[in-house]
Amino acid sequence: MTAFARPGSGAQAMCSPVETALLRLEEEFLTALARINKHVLQPLLVPAPEPLDVQGRECRQLLQQLQGSTQQLQKTTEESLRSLRKRLRLPDTVGLESLKLLCNAGGVLQVHMEYIECYTSCMVVQAFQKAVKWRPSEYWQDKQKELRLLLRGVGSEGPVGTALAQALRQLLTHHVQQYVRHLLSLRDTTGEGHPARELVVHAAALFEDLQSFMRQALDQAAATQALWRSLDCELRDALCTPARRLLQDSEEIFVMVSPLWADRVLLFNDVLILLQGHSVHSSHSFDLKLVWVEPEQDRCMVYLLTPEEEFYFYCKKSRDQVVWRQKVTQAVCQALREKKDFPVLGAGQEASETPACRTAVYTFRAEGHLRQATYDGKWWRARPHGQGTLKWPDGRNHVGTFCQGVEHGFGVLLVPQASEDKFDCYKCHWLEGSMCGYGICEYSTEKVYKGYFRAGMRHGFGVLEITPQASQPSRYTGHWERGLRSGYGVQEDGDRGERYIGMWRADQRHGPGVMVTQAGVCYQGTFQADKMVGPGILLYEDDSLYEGTFTRDLILTGKGKITFLNGFTLQGSFSHGTRTGLHVQGELDTAALPPDPGSTYKRQLGLGAFPVESRWQGVYGPFRDFVSAGCPGDRQEALLGFHMQSLKELRESQEDLCCERTPLEDSVDRMEDVLEELLQHREPEALQQCLRKALSSSLHPLGKLVRMLMMTFQATYAGIGANKHLQELAQEEVKQHARELWAAYRGLLQVALQRKGQALEEEEDAEKRDQQVYGLMLPLMLPSFYSELFTLYMLLHEKEDSLYIRGITNFSLFSDTKLLEFLDVQKHLWPKDLKLTSNQRHSLVKDKCFLSATECLQKILATMNPWEKLEVLERTCGEIEATVSRVLGQEHKLPMDDLLPLLIYVVSRAGIQHLGAEIHLIRDMMEPIRTGGLYDFLLTALESCYQHIQRDEMRRLPSH
Incomplete structure (x- = not known):
């Protein structure tokens, strides 16, 4: 008989027998909860007469959580009871939808789930059995009358702790079972047009799911409890935790592991254990957050990946393989969500595969450069992949981008030094685990390197500076090869007041070079193994000229010739005494006419010694490679550099080290914009405006190239290098930069046209090219070099x-x-x-x-x-x-x-x-x-x- 008439009738307000039954159910459950709290939980939580061990303290904490959950369940039940009483008392004014069990079904459900979790945790570690021992047996004998009410239907012959745990389980299962029965009845008796119809249907479905969830939780807890009892104490103590649940045991469904070996496989909700004998030390444990189940490749095999191991489960029957695959996949997905599935995964809801990408923490154990390092970041198929942080026990700290398990992309590495609070800081692009591309390295020794790397070593163009605050400040700007200064470079020695411009080999001055001093003295000659060898030219500030040999301190020694400004010459053998000064044995010629001024104070050094085309190949080279590769956006930052935190800021925040920087905004799209702009501005006037804008922007490849060339120019010709005898060397360089920048523009334009399926027209002839270089590019880029260049002209x-x-x-x-x-x-x-x-x-x-x-x-x-x-x-x-x-x-x-x-x-x-x-x-x-x-x-x-x-x-x- 239905309790409700048709919608809209007065009979609709009448309460049904189901509501009355729910009221009685809530009253009985509330009474039972109060009895449990008073006669079970409170006595169990009375302080023990003796200090508790670790397990005892754990049990007490679990029981306290259970008591808190019980009290919350009592509060929720009281609210539900009040809403039922109000509904029965005022059926004409209070609708069915006002029942807390319906309008707040999700909240009621959550309280029950928390209670189930607390209870099963106590059940797994046998908290009731252990806590009963804290009270003398006489106490429990005196409480038989009160306990008898709780133990109805539960055998009382066994231990008290077991009986109490069983009583709580029976109460819980009975209560949820009655909820489901009454809600299903209410659903069936509620008409389709009833205002509360949807609420009733929803609540009934939720509590059906809760019943399934509870059944699984209790079964898993019982199986886990049985497992702990069957294991040796050492294994049990190592593996047992209150929240851990056994999901599958190879003793139930056999599985063989290869290439690893295992006597027994245990799948828990958080780890996968491969037991080898009875020793926990010879077993393998795998965090499920870091287990990947590979797509099915064999009907009888389940392939598993972990950060340091790859293995498979072999099953004799394909259906066993399906069970293991499903169980492991489901467990991994659940571990990643960090909560049990609700509703319980069932038909049509199985997890088909484990997520390939995830975030997790892992400490590496195997040999290699990651040994003992803890990685916290993103993973892809068991390999660090994406943004992450590596920390070693010795204090090294790397944060950046990873690819397939190695550092790849931009990253920051802090390396502690012996001195307290001293770090070497490497901010660089990495390729397959090694520094490669542009980087900035700040060392604890007050050295700073800014330049390019290859295979973890300085390679290509770079600047190494010992800061002016150091006792012996210096700066090298030039080319490197495998970590050593090699090729053309400029070294400024602040302590000696000298600047060397010339060739290097294996970290030593080697080949033709020019030395300029702060006093205005200039030397040009040949170096070998960092020493001057053979004859050279020495120009004094008054334009006197010495041709011959001399020491590293530019002291005349051996055979030579001095030409004075008035044309007189002194030729002979020179020597220098510590106290007596310069000694000369030779001939003074005063008959010569004064030389033409153009051949004296306008003498130029370095011409022909360093071909202008080969001076700064380390700057041009990366740009050419970038263009040859088609200007890929993901390589743009490695070419153009970035702005980062200072070393001081990184030192202060190294515990929370991050690799935030000011990079090129979305470099792939930006590069597309750069190339498209070049295509749209090819007419002479438009091209001039386009190039002017490009050269003035540090985020544009051409602009960045200009800034790096400016740096080399200043390093060579500013300060000590502002010497009139270097004017023509500088003039050659500026013209070459203009030619290279024009070639760089043409290279970018060619890439832009190729992306449109077009070809770049060849320049007609050298005259046409020179017209563009001198008429267009040189005037646009000259302001960047003008200050240093014009200073040289003024001095000359x-x-x-x-x-x-x-x-x-x-x-x-x-x-x-x-x-x-x-x-x-x-x-x-x-x-x-x-x-x-x-x-x-x-x-x-x-x-x-x-x-x-x-x-x-x-x-x-x-x-x-x-x-x-x-x-x-x-x-x-x-x-x-x-x-x-x-x-x-x-x-x-x-x-x-x-x-x-x-x-x-x-x-x-x-x-x-x-x-x-x-x-x-x-x-x-x-x-x-x-x-x-x-x-x-x-x-x-x-x-x-x-x-x-x-x-x-x-x-x-x-x-x-």
Whole structure:
């Protein structure tokens, strides 16, 4: 008979017999729980008369947890009971959906599951049996009356502890069983249209699942308890934990293990144990979080992978193989979720395979560089793969990316040193377990290396610096081979005040080299095994020249020849005494004429000794390899570098070391954007803007290349290297960088076109290429090198410029009219409104006397682009002609005889500092195609003005 009428009728509010039965069930269960708490748990938790051992303390803790879970179950049952009573008391106003058992079915279920877990943990380790012994047997005899109510239906002949455990199990199973029966009845008697229909159906399904879950949990606990009783004490003590449950035993379903050997296989919910005899030390234990079940390859075999072992289970019957595979797979998946499956995995819910990717912690035991290291991170098929951290007992700490079990990708390694709180820090890209690509290494000895690695050693271009705070600061910028300085490089010795520029082999100076000292002395010669050998050239700051042999400290010794600035020569045998100074036996020649200045103070070193094409191959090489490989995005950071925490920050946070950095944002997509932008900007004007943007960005391959070349340039020519005798060496280098950058752009463009299925057109000829290099690339990249380069030009032409400045100073003392008159400027070209007074220094009329041309010429200082400087010069000459045309009232083209004196006037009034350095830099950096053209003519005219102003007679002007 249904308790509910059709929906909407008044009879719908009536309570059913099922609800009444649920109320009685809750009342009985609540009473039973209170009785258990009072007569079982509280007595068991009374302090023992003697201190407890480890197992005793564990049992007490489990019983305390069970008591807490019991109290929570009591609270939940009371809430359910109140809602039932309210429903029975007010059926007209309180609906069925108000029952806690329905509206909060998930919460009620969770409390029951926690209680089941606590109870089965106590059951596994026999906590009841052990705790009973804490009270004398007389106590339990006195409590027989109270216990009899609990032990109804339970045999009382056995031990008290066992009976108590059985009583709690019976109470629990009966209660859940009655829940399921009443809820199913309620579901069947609740009409389809009833408001609470869905709640009832949901609650009934949940508690059916709970019944299945409880049955499995109790069965597993019983099997586990039986296993512990059957094992030796040593094995039991080593393996037994309250939360561990036996899932499968090879004594029930036989399985053979190979290539490992095992007498018995035990599958628990957290580990897989291969027992070999009765010794725990000869057994193998595998954490299930680190067990992978390979896809089925053989009907009778189950292949298993672990971090250090690979083995398989062999079953005689295919159905046995299915059971083991299913059980292991299910156990692994459950261990990874860190909780039991609910509902219990059954038909249609079996885990088909174990996750290939997961996160876990493991300490390696096998021999190898990972021995004793603890890895915490991501795994893929039993190998570290992805982001993770390695920690060794000796304090080494590596965090980064792994691939198939080895360091691969970006990573940071801290290596402790003997001194307290001292670490070597390696921030680098790794390839198959070794440093490879760009890296930054900061050592505890205050050394810092920034550069490329191969197979764990410095290889390619790199900078090794001993910080200025060290007692002997130094810096090497150059090429490395297998960890040693080899090839072209620059070494600065801060302690000796020297800079060596030249060739290296096996960490020693070997081959041609140039030595520059802080005192301005320069040496060029040959080195072998770090020592000067054979004759060399020594240039002093006053431009005296010595050719011969000398010591490492640049002291003259042996045969040689000195050429002084005045042309005198001293040739003979030189020696040096500690107290007596330099001794010379030879011939002094004073008859020679003074040499041409161009052959003395403009002597250049290094030319021909180091071919410009081979100087910085370690910088160009990685870029070429990157382009040849098709610009893969995953290699971009290894090429271009990164920004990382400082070593100090890493030392302070080494316990929580991480490899966070500022990398190229999504390098694969970024590289696609770079190549696409090059494709979209190929027209001359657009290309210029595109290249300007690229060269100014440190995240662009071309921009990064420029910055590395800037670093080499500064290391060579800044500071001690700012020596006038290196000017042509630097000029060669800048031009070569422009050629290499143009080739780099062409390489990137070729990759971009290949990705579109197109081909790059070959450049027509060398002249066309030079036009692009000198007309486009050189002006764009020159500002990056301008400061150091122009300094060398200034030093080289310092004497010329000093004479020029003295001439400018003399010219400034004269009025416009006096100067125009002195320069033989024809008077019909003078502005007509000049006041021809002898004491007038400047024109009183604005925009007259070529003021616009003077201001135009001064703009030559506002740009570093040689092409733009030439355009300024062209506009200056245009302004001069425009001024003359206004004076004459008609268009007038000035012949050179008239233009040159007017240009001298404008140059003198512009007062440009270091004009000689400006002229020579422009001429050296001009496009070859412009040689002999208009701009070459104008630059020659400007150079004539410069030379005219510095002549001796110009400094002996008549008094004004």
